[in-house]
Amino acid sequence: MRNPTKTPHFVEPSSTFARLSAIMPNVMKRWIACLAPWMVLACAASAAKLEPVSVQLTYNAPNTTSAFRVGDQCFIEPSLAKSWQWNVSLNGNEMQVVTEGKLFRVPILREEGKLLMSLTESARYLGALAEWDGDHYRVLGRIRNVEITPEGLQVDSTIKVRPKYLRLTNPDRLVIDFIGGRMDVPENSTLPAWWRIGQFDPSTARVVLEHPGAVAVSAKASPETRQLKVPLPTVVSQDPSKITEPIVPVRNTNPAPAGTAAPNFILDQPQIAEDTNASTLLTIKSSKSLTSPPSVQYITPTQLQITLPDAEFRQMTSTKLESSRWITSMQTGSDGRSATLTIVTSRAMAFSASTSGNTIRIRVSVPPRSGGLQGKVIVIDPGHGGKDSGARFGNLYEKDIVLPISVRLGELLQSYGASVILTRSTDVYPSLSERPAIANRSQAAAFISIHVNSIAKENGRSGGMTFYHKQDPFDRLLAECIQSEIAKVSKIPDLGTWSDSRIYSSGFKVLRDSTVPSVLIELGFINHKNDRAQLSSKDFTERMAQAILRGVEIFLGNK
Numbered sequence: 001m002r003n004p005t006k007t008p009h010f011v012e013p014s015s016t017f018a019r020l021s022a023i024m025p026n027v028m029k030r031w032i033a034c035l036a037p038w039m040v041l042a043c044a045a046s047a048a049k050l051e052p053v054s055v056q057l058t059y060n061a062p063n064t065t066s067a068f069r070v071g072d073q074c075f076i077e078p079s080l081a082k083s084w085q086w087n088v089s090l091n092g093n094e095m096q097v098v099t100e101g102k103l104f105r106v107p108i109l110r111e112e113g114k115l116l117m118s119l120t121e122s123a124r125y126l127g128a129l130a131e132w133d134g135d136h137y138r139v140l141g142r143i144r145n146v147e148i149t150p151e152g153l154q155v156d157s158t159i160k161v162r163p164k165y166l167r168l169t170n171p172d173r174l175v176i177d178f179i180g181g182r183m184d185v186p187e188n189s190t191l192p193a194w195w196r197i198g199q200f201d202p203s204t205a206r207v208v209l210e211h212p213g214a215v216a217v218s219a220k221a222s223p224e225t226r227q228l229k230v231p232l233p234t235v236v237s238q239d240p241s242k243i244t245e246p247i248v249p250v251r252n253t254n255p256a257p258a259g260t261a262a263p264n265f266i267l268d269q270p271q272i273a274e275d276t277n278a279s280t281l282l283t284i285k286s287s288k289s290l291t292s293p294p295s296v297q298y299i300t301p302t303q304l305q306i307t308l309p310d311a312e313f314r315q316m317t318s319t320k321l322e323s324s325r326w327i328t329s330m331q332t333g334s335d336g337r338s339a340t341l342t343i344v345t346s347r348a349m350a351f352s353a354s355t356s357g358n359t360i361r362i363r364v365s366v367p368p369r370s371g372g373l374q375g376k377v378i379v380i381d382p383g384h385g386g387k388d389s390g391a392r393f394g395n396l397y398e399k400d401i402v403l404p405i406s407v408r409l410g411e412l413l414q415s416y417g418a419s420v421i422l423t424r425s426t427d428v429y430p431s432l433s434e435r436p437a438i439a440n441r442s443q444a445a446a447f448i449s450i451h452v453n454s455i456a457k458e459n460g461r462s463g464g465m466t467f468y469h470k471q472d473p474f475d476r477l478l479a480e481c482i483q484s485e486i487a488k489v490s491k492i493p494d495l496g497t498w499s500d501s502r503i504y505s506s507g508f509k510v511l512r513d514s515t516v517p518s519v520l521i522e523l524g525f526i527n528h529k530n531d532r533a534q535l536s537s538k539d540f541t542e543r544m545a546q547a548i549l550r551g552v553e554i555f556l557g558n559k
Contacts, residue, residue: 058180181205265311301348350473374417386429391454463495482551
């Protein structure tokens with residue numbers, strides 16, 4: 001049972017923990033503080049006249065009839081959001097939005113007989129770039145990653161952009177434009193010299209491969225996406241000056257866009273094949289054998305969207321399931337190019353997806369050691385410490401930001417009945433091996449490593465993210481639960497959850513060596529002025545500790 005007035009006791013791995021004085025939060029002040037931004041926005045909006053403006057969301061055509069400027073904010077009619085395939089619904093004094101795999105709420109405005117919703121706040125939740133250009137408001141995907149992986153070129157955006165390919169000669173070049181994108185990649189990119197990245201125009205980011213091997217790249221037309229992957233022939237990795245053999249160009253490099261022909265796979269309705277206390281297995285039969293598993297993304301920790309390219313269901317249905325232990329509803333659909341299946345679960349669930357012949361298997365699973373915080377062991381790892389200050393800006397150090405957040409989180413967790421172990425409670429440096437070892441020895445329900453980010457260029461990147469190890473399903477679920485709660489209160493752009501294999505092929509050591517559900521949180525960039533303002537604000541420690549607590553509760557099924 002929770003006892004919020006109890007002074008927490010932390011278990012230290014190797015020394016007696018110097019207990020910090022518990023400071024009771026002023027609940028009313030926190031409540032008012034949470035409401036303040038919305039109250040200010042509402043007051044400012046109601047005092048201003050609506051100024052009609054044009055608005056453009058990424059690659060969509062500009063709209064001149066449904067958008068209005070109120071101060072520095074842009075408000076739109078919900079019908080415009082729906083035309084962008086956003087799922088919006090009025091929820092009290094807020095508009096609930098489901099799009100781009102995220103669920104959030106934004107303020108509304110009732111003025112001059114119109115019901116409007118904040119596009120500015122929506123863009124912030126999505127991690128998009130939003131800017132005024134005179135009377136035109138544009139919302140763009142931030143191209144935050146351009147890298148060469150073992151599979152080829154990978155480009156990541158915060159929201160969907162439209163890739164467009166162009167081949168040029170003298171010299172041979174492959175140009176990939178990302179319509180609706182803004183390049184947000186550090187200047188010290190590790191791409192080879194024959195790759196160039198930049199901005200073609202205010203609404204189009206560009207990647208250029210200037211290399212003789214460009215003629216051998218099979219650049220197929222791609223639908224709008226947040227992640228583009230282009231397979232590259234081996235020759236593209238070679239220094240152009242050292243290529244002596246002729247290069248054979250590919251043929252038919254620009255076929256008709258996906259969706260113009262009949263889908264290749266016809267899918268039967270999903271069936272529950274197995275339903276136990278630990279998991280539920282769904283199977284979907286296809287008209288043909290599949291060569292790759294479906295794409296699965298979290299909308300929220302209790303909502304999954306499964307996407308199957310070049311496929312469609314025989315019938316679009318929406319079904320409530322009363323007999324399943326874990327799945328409460330399923331809805332099949334299509335975006336014109338792919339079949340989609342949305343699953344709603346009764347609690348946060350991990351997932352796995354695979355194919356075998358013409359059968360698709362999707363399993364949702366309960367995390368280990370679930371059932372609430374009472375009696376659970378949670379290991380909190382304040383990053384760096386001692387000789388290792390971590391990221392810094394001036395006199396602001398990462399190790400000093402994350403320690404009080406970790407301590408406060410521990411206090412909150414213990415008030416709910418958890419046993420808490422801090423890998424450090426003072427300015428010391430536990431080794432990278434010892435940190436996950438503590439979690440493994442204690443058979444922790446969760447291992448949470450807390451950090452602050454930085455890049456070489458000041459103000460070059462903004463946003464918070466949570467990493468999980470490779471494709472571990474329980475790590476990924478824990479990351480989704482925590483990051484979704486942090487995004488609600490951090491006031492820092494949400495960059496979502498990332499696999500640590502995107503940074504290192506073997507992942508982060510503290511996650512790789514852990515045998516319990518583990519995440520590494522990057523709260524924001526210390527050398528970005530907007531992130532730093534939040535990281536150093538007086539209430540940031542409390543906001544983050546409360547958010548991470550809620551994320552852990554959701555993960556364990558306590559909410």
